[in-house]
Amino acid sequence: MTKYFLRRFLLLIPTFFGATLLVFVILQLAPGGPIEQAIMRMKMASMNQGEVGGGGGNGLAGQSAIPRAALEQMKKFYGFDKPIPVRYLIWLGLWPRDVDNHVVELGKPLRLPVGEVEFEGEEIRLWRWVRAVEVDGEALLQESEESGAGFYVDDSIPILPRAASVGSWRPLEGWSLIRDWRDEWPEDEEKPPAERVRKVEFAKKQMSGILTGDLGVSYVYSEPVWDVIRPRFKISLFFGCIGFVLAYLVCIPLGIFKALKHGTPFDFVTSAIVFIGYSIPGWALGAILLVLFGGGSFWDVFPLGGFRSDNWEMLTTWGKILDQAHHAVLPLIAWTIQGFAVLTVLMKNSLLENLSADYVRTAFAKGLTERRVIWVHVFRNSLIPICVGIGGLIGVFLAGSYLIEKTFNIDGFGMLGFQSALNRDYPIVMGTLVIGVFLRLFGNIISDIALAIVDPRIRFK
Amino acid sequence: MTRKIEKKAPGSQSILAKRFRKFRSIKRGYISFIVLVMAYGASFFLPLLVSNRALVVRHEGKTYFPAFHGFYSASEFGAEGTSSEPNYRELREQFKEEGAGNWVMMPLYHYDPLEDVTVAGNKAFEAPSWKHWLGTDDRGRDLFARMAYGFNVSLSFALLLTFINYLVGGSVGAVMGYFGGRFDLYVQRLIEIWGTMPFLYVVIIISSIITPNFLLLVFILNLFGWIGMTYYMRAEFYREKAKDYVAAAITMGVSTPKIIFKHILPNALTPIIAFFPFNMVGGISSLVALDFLGFGLPPPTPSWGQMVSVGLMNLEKWWLVTVPLAALFITLLLIVFIGEAIREAFDPKVFSRLR
Numbered sequence: 001m002t003k004y005f006l007r008r009f010l011l012l013i014p015t016f017f018g019a020t021l022l023v024f025v026i027l028q029l030a031p032g033g034p035i036e037q038a039i040m041r042m043k044m045a046s047m048n049q050g051e052v053g054g055g056g057g058n059g060l061a062g063q064s065a066i067p068r069a070a071l072e073q074m075k076k077f078y079g080f081d082k083p084i085p086v087r088y089l090i091w092l093g094l095w096p097r098d099v100d101n102h103v104v105e106l107g108k109p110l111r112l113p114v115g116e117v118e119f120e121g122e123e124i125r126l127w128r129w130v131r132a133v134e135v136d137g138e139a140l141l142q143e144s145e146e147s148g149a150g151f152y153v154d155d156s157i158p159i160l161p162r163a164a165s166v167g168s169w170r171p172l173e174g175w176s177l178i179r180d181w182r183d184e185w186p187e188d189e190e191k192p193p194a195e196r197v198r199k200v201e202f203a204k205k206q207m208s209g210i211l212t213g214d215l216g217v218s219y220v221y222s223e224p225v226w227d228v229i230r231p232r233f234k235i236s237l238f239f240g241c242i243g244f245v246l247a248y249l250v251c252i253p254l255g256i257f258k259a260l261k262h263g264t265p266f267d268f269v270t271s272a273i274v275f276i277g278y279s280i281p282g283w284a285l286g287a288i289l290l291v292l293f294g295g296g297s298f299w300d301v302f303p304l305g306g307f308r309s310d311n312w313e314m315l316t317t318w319g320k321i322l323d324q325a326h327h328a329v330l331p332l333i334a335w336t337i338q339g340f341a342v343l344t345v346l347m348k349n350s351l352l353e354n355l356s357a358d359y360v361r362t363a364f365a366k367g368l369t370e371r372r373v374i375w376v377h378v379f380r381n382s383l384i385p386i387c388v389g390i391g392g393l394i395g396v397f398l399a400g401s402y403l404i405e406k407t408f409n410i411d412g413f414g415m416l417g418f419q420s421a422l423n424r425d426y427p428i429v430m431g432t433l434v435i436g437v438f439l440r441l442f443g444n445i446i447s448d449i450a451l452a453i454v455d456p457r458i459r460f461k
Numbered sequence: 462m463t464r465k466i467e468k469k470a471p472g473s474q475s476i477l478a479k480r481f482r483k484f485r486s487i488k489r490g491y492i493s494f495i496v497l498v499m500a501y502g503a504s505f506f507l508p509l510l511v512s513n514r515a516l517v518v519r520h521e522g523k524t525y526f527p528a529f530h531g532f533y534s535a536s537e538f539g540a541e542g543t544s545s546e547p548n549y550r551e552l553r554e555q556f557k558e559e560g561a562g563n564w565v566m567m568p569l570y571h572y573d574p575l576e577d578v579t580v581a582g583n584k585a586f587e588a589p590s591w592k593h594w595l596g597t598d599d600r601g602r603d604l605f606a607r608m609a610y611g612f613n614v615s616l617s618f619a620l621l622l623t624f625i626n627y628l629v630g631g632s633v634g635a636v637m638g639y640f641g642g643r644f645d646l647y648v649q650r651l652i653e654i655w656g657t658m659p660f661l662y663v664v665i666i667i668s669s670i671i672t673p674n675f676l677l678l679v680f681i682l683n684l685f686g687w688i689g690m691t692y693y694m695r696a697e698f699y700r701e702k703a704k705d706y707v708a709a710a711i712t713m714g715v716s717t718p719k720i721i722f723k724h725i726l727p728n729a730l731t732p733i734i735a736f737f738p739f740n741m742v743g744g745i746s747s748l749v750a751l752d753f754l755g756f757g758l759p760p761p762t763p764s765w766g767q768m769v770s771v772g773l774m775n776l777e778k779w780w781l782v783t784v785p786l787a788a789l790f791i792t793l794l795l796i797v798f799i800g801e802a803i804r805e806a807f808d809p810k811v812f813s814r815l816r
Contacts (some may be wrong), residue, residue, distance in 0.1 A: 011650070018654035023662070030666045279793035281746050283753075284786050287773055292781045298779065402661070403750055407773065418754075421662045429662060435658045450689075 093209020243335035255347025278341035286334030305409030490802020572603035619744030630690030638698025693732035738800030
C-alpha cells in the first residue's frame, strides 16, 4: 500500500515536468508574446504622438522603428534573450538567473551597494566601487578593497573614497560578465569604431525558480506572481469550499431519499430537477439568475456581481457577513448546480445497487430493522463511489470556474488565468498552471487514499 | 445484417437489436430522439423556412426563386437605379399595393440571422412581438432567426466533435488495452501530461494567430477531447482480451488488426454508444462557453454563446439572455433524455427490492 502511494508520488514528477515543459515551449513559441505586445504598445504610443505617420501600419515597419538596443533590453527583461531550454531551466530554478544587471563603460567605476550597518536605529547602506577593465583583450570585473557609506555618519563608519583615489582593486566575486559589448554596443552601430563607447554588461547569478518556490514576477502587475495569485486564490477557495460542502449536503440526502423512494412521485419530480440541473451549465444558470434577480428586468434582490461591495472595509462585522452572503448567493447556486446532478444520481444508484446485494438479504433475514440495515449496513457501503469524487473536486475548485467568475464579474483565480492568457502575462500563466496541475494530480491521489480508507477491501498494488 | 436479424424470432435477436427495442420502449427517450432528429433535419432547410429571401417572386409574368437562385438585383423587380438585393418584405407589400398580379412568397419567418440595423426597418433591442417573435439584439438582428440557425451550428459542431473524439480516443484506448504492458504505461503518462494542458490558453493563443473557423475549432477541441474515451475503451479492451474467443482467434492465427476490429471492437462498443449523448452535451456546452468568452466561431456566425454575452452586457433586456439559454437548455435536456434512455437500454439494472 505504502509502496503504491510512493510510486504514485514518484510518477507525479515526470508528469509535472512534462506538462510544464510542454506549456512553456508552446507559450514561448506562440506569436503575439509579451515583446510583440510591448512593441505594439510603443507603436501605438508613438502613433498617438504623431511621430510615426500613417506608414507604421504593419508589424515590420513598427519593429524597425524601435531601436535595436531597446529591443535587446526588452528581450532581456522578458528573458527572451536565451534559448528556450535555458529559459525553462531558469524558470525551474536549475539554471542561474541574471539579477541586478548593470551596463558599464570600460574603465568607468560604478558604485554598488554591498551591505548595511545599523547606526542609531537607522540602516546605513555601504557601498563599494566596481569597474570593468581590459586586460590582455579580456574584460575583467574588479571591485575596490575599500567600502564605506556614501556620506559622513560617524567616525566608526568609513566613507567610501572617491573612485579616483581607490588604492587597490581586486577581482569581483559573485558577479559575472554576461555580455561583452566592447565592440558592438547596439546604440553605436552607426558610429565609426573609434567613437564607439566600449561597454560590458554584468549581473549577479542566482538560482531561483519554481523549485526554490519562486514563481517569478508578473509582467503586468510587476509584483511577485504568488502575491498576485494569493488574494484571488482565496476568493476561488471561498466559493469552492462552500459550494463543495453545499453540494454534498444537498446531494447525499437527496440521493438517499430518491433511492429509498425509488419509483414514487417524489423520485419522479426530483429526477426532473436532476435532469434540469444536468442540462444547464452552471454559468448559464447564473446568467438566468442574474436576469431574474439582478434587478435588470424583474426583481432587484441580489447585486449584479462582484465578490463584495466596494465599501466592504467600512462595514461592521455583521454588515460584512451580510454583504458577503448577499453577493455570494447567486454564484454559489451556479457553482453547486455543476456537480449536483452527477452526485445525486451517483448516490442514488450506489444505494440502490447495495440494497439489492446479498448481504442486505442476510441482514433482513436475521431480523434486523429496516432502519438499521439501511443506515448501518447499506449507507456506509454506498458512500464508496462518492469518496472517489472527493479528490477530483479539488481540481473543480479551480477549473471551470472562470465562466462563473466571468458571468458574475468576480475577480477570482479562474479570471486571473484567463486575463493573464489574454495579456500574455506568462509568469502568471505558468504560475496558475503549476498550481492547477498540482491540485489535480494531488486530487487523484487523495481520491485513492479516501477510497482505501472507506473500503478496506481495496488494496492498491 | 440488421435486416436479417429483424426477421428472426424475438428470442434469437442480437443483443444490439434487443437493446434498440428496449430503447424504443422508453418513451421519454425515444420521443426526445425523434423530436431532436426531426428538428436537426429540419434545420438544414432553414434557408427555406427562416430567411429574408423570398421563396418565389412572380413579376411581370416571370417567376423567380431567390431562395434557390441566390442574389437577384432589385432592378429585376422594377426598382430603378439600384443594383443591390431587394428587400423582399417591402417588395411584397409594394406588390400587394400595386395589385398588378405580381406577388412574393416569403418563407415562414421573414428575417435572416445576419441582417442588422443597416437593413431598413430593423431596430436594435426590440422586445419580442409579432414582428420579431423573440426580439432583436444590440445590432438589430432577429433573435429567433439567430437562435434557429444557432441550433444547427451547435448540433453539427457537437456531432462532428464527438465523432472525431471517439475515433481518435477509441483507437488509442483500444490499442492501449490490447497491447497493455509497458506501452500502455507510457501512453498513459503521455495522456496524463497532455491532459494537464490548459486548453483555454491554447484556444486563446491559436485564435490570436488565426481566426478560428468551424473546422479549426472542432480540431482544437479534438486536441483535448479525445482523452476521455481512451479510458473506457482501454478498460473495455482489457476485459475483452482476456476472454476465450480472443485466445481462440489468436491460436487460429488471425491477424492482430482483424482481432481488434472484427472480433473485439463489436463487443466493446457499449461505452461509445452509451456515452455519445453525454459527450454531445459536453460538446455543445463547450462551444457555447467558448462563444460566450469570445473565442468561438467568428462573428457574425449565429451562435448561442455570443447571444448570451450580448445579453449579459444588457441585462435589462431580459430576452437577450433568456432566448439562447432556453434553446440551449431544451436541446441539452432532449439529449440527456436520449442518453438516459440509451444508458438504461444498455445497462438494464433491475434492482430487486426486499420490501
